[in-house]
Amino acid sequence: MHAIVDHIQSVNSHAGEQAQRHLDTLTKPPGSLGALEGLAIQLSAITGELKPSVTPPAVIVFAADHGVAAEGVSAFPQEVTAQMVANFANGGAAINVFARQINALVEIVDVGVASTLTITGVTSANVRHGTANMVKEDAMQTAEAIEAIDVGVAAVERAKRAGAKCLIVGEMGIANTTASSAILAVLTGESVASVVGAGTGINERQQAHKVAVIERAIAARNADPLAPLEVLAKLGGLEIAAMTGAYLAAAAQRLPAIVDGFIATVAALTACRISPAVRDYLIFGHRSQEPGHDVALKALEARPLLDMSMRLGEGSGAALAYPLLQAAAAMMAEMATFTDAGVSDKAAL
Numbered sequence: 001m002h003a004i005v006d007h008i009q010s011v012n013s014h015a016g017e018q019a020q021r022h023l024d025t026l027t028k029p030p031g032s033l034g035a036l037e038g039l040a041i042q043l044s045a046i047t048g049e050l051k052p053s054v055t056p057p058a059v060i061v062f063a064a065d066h067g068v069a070a071e072g073v074s075a076f077p078q079e080v081t082a083q084m085v086a087n088f089a090n091g092g093a094a095i096n097v098f099a100r101q102i103n104a105l106v107e108i109v110d111v112g113v114a115s116t117l118t119i120t121g122v123t124s125a126n127v128r129h130g131t132a133n134m135v136k137e138d139a140m141q142t143a144e145a146i147e148a149i150d151v152g153v154a155a156v157e158r159a160k161r162a163g164a165k166c167l168i169v170g171e172m173g174i175a176n177t178t179a180s181s182a183i184l185a186v187l188t189g190e191s192v193a194s195v196v197g198a199g200t201g202i203n204e205r206q207q208a209h210k211v212a213v214i215e216r217a218i219a220a221r222n223a224d225p226l227a228p229l230e231v232l233a234k235l236g237g238l239e240i241a242a243m244t245g246a247y248l249a250a251a252a253q254r255l256p257a258i259v260d261g262f263i264a265t266v267a268a269l270t271a272c273r274i275s276p277a278v279r280d281y282l283i284f285g286h287r288s289q290e291p292g293h294d295v296a297l298k299a300l301e302a303r304p305l306l307d308m309s310m311r312l313g314e315g316s317g318a319a320l321a322y323p324l325l326q327a328a329a330a331m332m333a334e335m336a337t338f339t340d341a342g343v344s345d346k347a348a349l
């Protein structure tokens with residue numbers, strides 16, 4: 001982890017300024033493509049290229065289990081994590097469908113599923129078979145969190161070697177909204193109640209119980225809000241740590257990363273607390289229905305591209321946003337300039 005953090009540099013603001021100048025020569029009123037122009041400038045600043053390519057994208061899904069599931073904080077039983085991993089391997093989940101739609105490379109990584117069965121087509125990088133119950137003990141040791149971060153780093157490096165030009169990082173883990181809410185409350189100082197939601201679909205009474213569980217865990221673990229790795233280890237999840245590592249590696253490799261929903265954004269915030277320069281490598285794909293997502297987005301000063309009332313995870317919202325990045329790249333590469341097309345530029349009034 002430390003080696004990758006040392007590699008992270010700021011985005012190339014000079015390339016971003018050149019992209020802005022190029023955009024203003026294209027046959028459209030300046031700024032008229034709105035947020036798409038901002039996206040193009042960001043892609044240039046990330047890659048250092050005036051005409052960047054985001055093809056092909058790589059989808060990486062990290063799966064892990066959570067000891068805190070034993071507290072009855074999710075609408076679904078823990079075994080669903082492993083069952084969904086098998087579904088990902090068979091190509092039947094929503095993320096598989098959306099990944100095929102955008103011709104993405106796909107890797108499914110078991111970084112901490114409770115089940116000990118191995119599944120063909122899944123990268124086995126299990127650090128431990130689920131975290132401990134954070135109400136009773138630290139979710140994991142710091143060394144395990146670092147190991148899981150390194151699983152994320154390694155997956156991004158494989159994607160880069162395979163030719164990926166853009167990353168879509170997703171997750172699967174029953175009870176991971178509980179871990180994410182706990183991390184977010186500690187990192188931001190916001191109340192637990194303001195960052196807890198229905199997750200996979202618990203009712204209001206169960207949500208009140210979830211708030212109480214998280215409050216107890218936060219009090220018992222007593223993590224230092226200024227020590228992101230400690231917060232991640234004590235309250236986090238193995239897939240959240242792997243995603244944190246993936247965002248750190250994306251920045252180190254100068255690859256744009258599309259952040260998915262609530263859990264992904266909490267991992268992104270953790271990565272930015274470890275290394276603030278990561279922020280400018282991140283593009284926020286969608287706004288999740290999970291209420292804590294707004295808190296996490298605000299902490300990152302992020303405006304997501306889509307608002308589809310989704311709350312699935314898996315990287316699904318990021319995959320749906322990917323065609324907007326393709327459009328931004330195509331605009332830079334293919335649009336005619338005023339000079340090329342013989343169109344009169346803005347009148348000098």
Ligand SMILES: O=C(O)c1ccc[n+]([C@@H]2O[C@H](COP(=O)([O-])O)[C@@H](O)[C@H]2O)c1
Nearest residue numbers: 074173175177199200261262288312313
């Ligand atoms: O991405 C989101 O915003 C999101 C919001 C709610 C739930 N999820 C997914 O649902 C699972 C966690 O929900 P829960 O209720 O078990 O904590 C996990 O597998 C996530 O991928 C994902």
Ligand SMILES: Cc1cc2nc[nH]c2cc1C
Nearest residue numbers: 076080172200312313314
């Ligand atoms: C079926 C199911 C699919 C998921 N995908 C991500 N989280 C999930 C949670 C459940 C319960």
